[in-house]
Each structure stands twice: as C-alpha cells, then as structure tokens.
Amino acid sequence: MLGLAAAFCRYGSKFGMRQQRFITALSACNKEEGQCVVGGHIDWDNLGFGIIPTDYMYVSSCTGDDGCFRQGKLRRFGNLELSPAAGVLNYGQGVYEGTKAFRRENGDKDGMFLFRPDLNAERMQISAARMCMPSPSTPVFLDALRQTLLANRRWIPPHGKGSLYIRPMVIGSGPVLGLAPAPLYTFLVYASPVGNYFKEGTAPLNLYVEEDFHRASRGGAAGVKSITNYAPVMKPLMTAKSRGFSDVLYLDSVHKRYVEEVSSCNIFIVKGNVVSTPATNGTILPGITRRSIIEIARDLGHEVEEREVDVEELSGADEVFCTGTAVGVAPVGSITYKGKRMEYKLGEETVGKKLGSTLFDIQRGAIADKNGWVVRI
Numbered sequence: 001m002l003g004l005a006a007a008f009c010r011y012g013s014k015f016g017m018r019q020q021r022f023i024t025a026l027s028a029c030n031k032e033e034g035q036c037v038v039g040g041h042i043d044w045d046n047l048g049f050g051i052i053p054t055d056y057m058y059v060s061s062c063t064g065d066d067g068c069f070r071q072g073k074l075r076r077f078g079n080l081e082l083s084p085a086a087g088v089l090n091y092g093q094g095v096y097e098g099t100k101a102f103r104r105e106n107g108d109k110d111g112m113f114l115f116r117p118d119l120n121a122e123r124m125q126i127s128a129a130r131m132c133m134p135s136p137s138t139p140v141f142l143d144a145l146r147q148t149l150l151a152n153r154r155w156i157p158p159h160g161k162g163s164l165y166i167r168p169m170v171i172g173s174g175p176v177l178g179l180a181p182a183p184l185y186t187f188l189v190y191a192s193p194v195g196n197y198f199k200e201g202t203a204p205l206n207l208y209v210e211e212d213f214h215r216a217s218r219g220g221a222a223g224v225k226s227i228t229n230y231a232p233v234m235k236p237l238m239t240a241k242s243r244g245f246s247d248v249l250y251l252d253s254v255h256k257r258y259v260e261e262v263s264s265c266n267i268f269i270v271k272g273n274v275v276s277t278p279a280t281n282g283t284i285l286p287g288i289t290r291r292s293i294i295e296i297a298r299d300l301g302h303e304v305e306e307r308e309v310d311v312e313e314l315s316g317a318d319e320v321f322c323t324g325t326a327v328g329v330a331p332v333g334s335i336t337y338k339g340k341r342m343e344y345k346l347g348e349e350t351v352g353k354k355l356g357s358t359l360f361d362i363q364r365g366a367i368a369d370k371n372g373w374v375v376r377i
C-alpha cells in the first residue's frame with residue numbers, strides 16, 4: 001500500500017517538475033498539460049488549468065493586527081523570499097481564495113468582469129480568523145483584485161476561450177519556531193489564464209467514493225479555505241486518477257455515510273424537481289458557486305434542500321453535478337461506490353445544464369444580472 005502511495009506521489013512530483021520547466025521556458029509548448037505559450041503568445045485554444053506566469057502580482061505585508069493590510073504594491077510576478085522558519089512553511093498558516101475575471105463578447109470595449117468578489121473577501125476573512133491570521137478588509141481585497149487584474153489585462157483570454165484565474169492568499173511569512181502564529185503576514189494576489197479545470201474538458205466526470213481517507217473532521221478547518229486542507233487529498237486523488245477516475249467524492253469521517261464534497265468542488269444531486277446538496281456545517285467549503293446555484297435553482301422554481309445526503313441516495317438520483325469557481329458547473333456521468341458504478345442523466349435537458357447555463361449567461365451578460373452579482377472593472 002505504501003509503495004503504491006509513494007508511486008502516486010512520485011507521479012505527482014514529476015508532474016510538478018514538468019510544470020516548472022514549462023514556467024521557466026516561456027516559449028515552451030506542452031500539450032500534455034493542456035496549454036501552450038509560443039514566443040510569449042498564448043495559444044488560447046489550448047488552455048488548461050496550470051500556472052502561466054503573468055506580468056504582475058500584488059503584495060502587502062503586515063504584523064498581525066486586523067485591518068493592517070493597507071499599503072499593497074504591484075511587483076513583477078516572481079519568487080518570494082521567505083525565512084525557512086516562516087509560519088506558512090512550518091505550520092501551514094495560510095489561506096487562499098480563487099476567483100475568475102472574464103471578458104464578454106465585445107472584448108475590451110465591454111471591460112472586464114468579476115463574479116461576486118465581495119464573497120471571496122468575506123470568506124477570506126472567515127478563513128484567516130480560523131487560522132489565527134489577519135485578513136484584508138473587503139475594500140482592500142477588492143482593490144487588490146482590481147489592481148492585479150488591470151496590470152495583467154493582456155492575459156485575460158478572449159471571450160469563450162477561458163478566464164483569468166485570480167488567486168489571493170494570506171500567508172504567515174514571518175519566522176516562528178515554537179508553535180504560534182507568525183509575527184508577520186503577507187497578502188498577495190497573482191493570476192494565471194485558465195481553460196477547463198478537468199482534463200475531461202466539459203465531458204462528464206467519473207467520481208470515486210473514497211472510504212479510507214477523509215477530507216474533513218468535525219471541529220477541523222475544512223469549512224474554510226486553509227491551505228492545509230489540500231495536501232491530504234493528493235494521495236487519494238492521485239490514486240483515483242491512476243485508476244481512470246476524474247476526482248474523489250469524500251464521505252463524512254464520523255458515520256462514513258454522508259456525502260461531503262469533491263477535492264475542490266461542491267456536489268449536488270437531482271431527483272425530480274428537488275435539488276439537494278450537503279449542508280455546510282463546518283466540514284464542507286461554503287462555495288460561492290454552490291450558493292449562487294442554490295439561489296438560481298430556487299429562482300427557477302426548484303425545491304432546494306441543504307441537508308445530510310446519504311451515500312445510498314446516489315443510486316436513486318437522476319442527476320449529479322459539481323460546482324466551483326475552477327470547475328464551473330460540471331456534470332457527473334458516473335459515481336463508483338463499493339465497486340458499483342452508478343450512472344446519471346446527461347445532456348441539454350438536465351437540471352444541472354440549465355442551472356449552469358443560467359449562471360454562465362448572467363456572467364456573460366446574456367441575461368439580466370438582477371442581483372448585481374457581476375462586477376465590472
């Protein structure tokens with residue numbers, strides 16, 4: 001078992017090295033990772049979800065009092081210098097967010113757009129408080145996004161080709177040896193153009209229900225976007241991928257019975273007119289896409305239930321779909337649990353497709369944004 005795990009982790013780091021070579025050789029073209037930069041120009045038709053270094057990043061530091069992130073600056077995108085004793089390196093004191101900037105059909109004439117970035121600011125504040133860290137106020141966070149976006153505007157893919165993924169982070173950057181909050185924090189924002197998150201593109205996902213590993217425990221930090229939530233899912237994720245699955249669906253760690261979420265997205269099941277999703281009770285990330293889809297579904301006349309979803313219900317569901325900033329609204333074609341593969345309805349007539357298209361149309365301005373979710377930069 002250990003040998004197997006080590007092999008998957010080696011696979012992971014080989015992938016990372018390939019990615020690193022790709023970053024340092026900007027004229028490289030790596031179709032395998034789904035993206036290609038030739039002579040500094042991106043092949044917009046082959047964007048995947050990997051880091052492509054852009055021009056600038058936003059950086060701000062503070063010593064730990066709330067409200068202390070004020071004077072951020074744009075710097076050329078590049079490596080950070082950190083003490084080996086930095087809190088983030090030793091104790092994982094770090095939180096992050098993810099949002100996307102996109103263009104509309106008329107390109108630059110229309111401007112650039114963000115989706116509900118105030119909710120990212122609020123979630124970062126909650127995440128940082130859980131990890132004993134300061135966080136930027138909502139106006140500072142939004143201004144940092146705006147500055148990063150304007151400085152990197154040439155990296156926003158043309159309409160329909162993808163988006164500019166924006167990654168705000170707060171890390172404990174000051175040195176600390178005994179277990180304690182770091183004495184200094186860095187708020188930074190960087191960006192990378194992206195296309196589809198999954199190598200499947202927009203094809204349905206095939207999920208694997210994990211029974212041995214859990215993503216979250218009660219009282220833990222899985223309800224916030226702490227960096228510490230992600231390394232532990234790499235082993236089950238790599239194992240599932242090596243067996244041909246797209247991603248892993250986790251169960252609660254107490255009863256090993258209730259569906260929680262996928263490695264980096266929330267999950268919904270559809271049965272008739274009822275759309276159900278696991279309630280956010282501290283072990284699931286309260287996704288911004290999840291919240292938006294719930295609001296759209298109610299608006300379109302669906303009954304929406306936020307509750308415990310028993311894994312046994314998966315066999316009776318009509319449809320399953322995943323939601324997240326990176327993944328969008330992704331249809332699930334099958335889920336494998338205890339060796340049994342369950343298949344779900346797919347296609348244009350599904351509830352998931354309609355909800356996803358409504359969200360996409362609001363973002364792209366094709367239907368009215370009556371709630372003011374879309375912010376023009």
Ligand SMILES: Cc1ncc(COP(=O)(O)O)c(C=O)c1O
Nearest residue numbers: 264265266285287288289324325
């Ligand atoms: C574990 C996890 N769940 C769910 C989500 C979806 O959240 P959102 O819709 O805010 O991107 C993410 C993505 O950030 C995630 O990492």
